[in-house]
Amino acid sequence: MSLQHTNAKKVVVLGAGVVGLTVALTIQEKGGYDVTIIADTFPSDPNNAKYASHWAGAWHAIYKGTREPERQIQRDTFKVMWDLSEPGSEAEGCFRRIKTREYYYEKTDIDASWMPDFQPLPINSLVPPTKSGYTYSTYTVDPPLYLNYLLARFLARGGVIVRGTVLHISQVIEGGPDVFARGHASPAPIDALVVCSGIGARTLGGVEDTEVIPSRGQVVTLRAPWVSEGKRVTDASGTMITYVIPHRKGTVALGSTKDQNDWYPVPRPKTTEDILQRCLGLMPELAPPEIARERKATVDDLRPLIVEVGVGLRPARKGGIRLDMEWVDDKDHGRKIPVVYNYGHDGSGFVFSWGCATRILNMLEDALSK
Helix, strand or coil, X not given: XXXXXXXXXXXXXXXXXXXHHHHXXXXXXXXXXXXXXXXXXXXXXXXXXXXXXXXXXXXXXXXXXXXXXXXXXXXXXXXXXXXXXXXXXXXHXXXXXXXXXXXXXXXXXXXXXXXXCCEECCHHHCCCCCCEEEEEEEEEECHHHHHHHHHHHHHHCCCEEEECCCCEHHHHHHHCCHHHHCCCCXXXXXXXXXXXXXXXXXXXXXXXXXXXXXXXXXXXXXXXXXXXXXXXXXXXXXXXXXXXXXXXXXXXXXXXXXXXXXXXXXXXXXXXXXXXXXXXXXXXXXXXXXXXXXXXXCHHHCHHHEEEEEEEEEEEECCCCEEEEEEEEEHHHCEEEEEEEEEXXXXXXXXXXXXXXXXXXXXXXXXXXX
């Protein structure tokens, strides 16, 4: 049974990655809005590089940036995700709470005391050649499970999804979602549009943001249920990164790469070898325990554990996240409507998702009350 309401404001969200799904759900659950998602890819579709959410390492690591608004957005998101990962919650099966060790190639001074169990690592526990590090508790996310949880929650509350390839935002502003669902204009015009198109924001007509570029990430998934701790080594800028992220069902994500402006959509074997080598060096216990007891493990010991290797084209943006609103002409109906932009999260879509969604809802509430 549909829960759509005749007098509710009609909002369309473009994109069904973690950013789009979270925004749609946040607006919907506020009440007073009928929300439709239009996307060409949904969580249950076959994997592809453009839908980067599937290939995320998907954990909440320390925020290393200096922008206080972004720090607050991540903090707000952590609070929601930590609650969702609570044992006994309806979403618990999408998460795993873990201890994490994070190392840096240079000395750092980071305050993330709001993260559970946060404390600096002693110098004698650092891995060479790192100069500083921290330990803390956090959550990891199983991306396919969590994305489908968000979608199911949205649908259960009367949300509507439409498969369509939007070439220009004017198509939706003029015709609404029925242009893609039924081949004709919707009976009533939409009241607002939210653009969460990821890498598609670069080519989407009416947006065409050339600051958006792919940040290619290649990830190796292993079956290694004996690994219970997360580890990451990086530099302060986040451009050099090696991580080991255990997920709930005994798999471990190994990564990664951050290759700017690299559009190659499938795994490169040499990159897979490099990731395996780096991650084994960071965490020798990736190898099966029976091997580790007998000898020093090699990359050959990890190959039989590989579940899959994937590539995601993360939606990076040279100017950082775009999170703003503008009024756009709806000439067919003689008015302007608010269009909100939420893209450019690079590899941080999961950890920015709820914080950004709350701010978008506030923008819409303000705009639509005028």
